[in-house]
Amino acid sequence: MEKEKIIEVKGLSKKYKSIIAVDNLDLNVYRGDVFGFLGPNGAGKSTTIRMLLSLIKPNSGSIKIFGLPLEKNRIEILKKVGAIVEKPDFYLYLNAYKNLEILGKLSGVDTSKKKIMEMLELVGLEKRAYSKVKTFSHGMKQRLGLVQALLHDPELIILDEPTTGLDPQGMKEIRELIVYLSKEKNKTIFLSSHILREVELIATRMIIINKGKAQVEGTVDELLNAEILSVTFEVDEIEKAIDLINNSQWKSILKNTIKNELLFEMKKNEISELNKFFVQNEINVNAVIPVRSLEDYFLKITEGTGK
């Protein structure tokens, strides 16, 4: 049986005057996914998210969330969605606890002390509950923003670049929190990012978009395992190595040679075999440098599009 679709987008397009920000986009997010929505700056991620949250209207295409058309069921759907888009806004001169209490009351959710402290604990801010938000680091504000998005216990959590501006430790904390929400709390998570590495570490499925169009979509395992790597072998005796390869089963995957380097295109599990082949034939391998095609591809589409 096919898993339940939590988000189903078909033929979605959005134009801003002459700019086509989102161009005939299809995507499916299934229950339990940590869905990575990847693309360089300006690819159309925020525009898509704004349409998913019904903040702006598409020019064409359809969006279903929880199986219902968004346009006609906006309120019902959004009750079950938590989101951080842009920087979360807080009352800087009030403490974290008070901020959550006010926000919780505004959206009519449980604002008991127990609940608020539980939520603060979830993101490791319990000890700072009574500190003014003004004194919080960027990372702490991001985590508090996440709590705000989680207060009404949504089924679907949409995060637009939640780690922007965080240091590696801060990024790691947010990643761990996302994994926790997915695994322990059974949330479905839609996560946008312009950093491939960040997404592939935690996502189950992902899509890469560029100029508003989908480029690649699939499970992260599929995309990474099926991937052909470009692998450079640096050897000591290049002429001998080329001869050897040209008279072997490896001939067809040798793509180039430069100085004392041989460039192959191969799958990850073939690397150690080829290495063994060199060693058995008394060629010393000084370095093996793999470049992943997805990484390479992502860098290519990212180049020159940054802000």
Ligand SMILES: Nc1ncnc2c1ncn2[C@@H]1O[C@H](COP(=O)(O)OP(=O)(O)OP(=O)(O)O)[C@@H](O)[C@H]1O
């Ligand atoms: N309100 C707007 N008016 C005009 N053009 C816009 C508007 N919002 C976005 N755009 C343009 O639409 C395109 C997609 O922008 P969008 O913000 O959706 O991309 P993004 O992938 O979220 O990028 P970033 O990571 O930089 O936020 C860009 O060319 C952008 O300049």
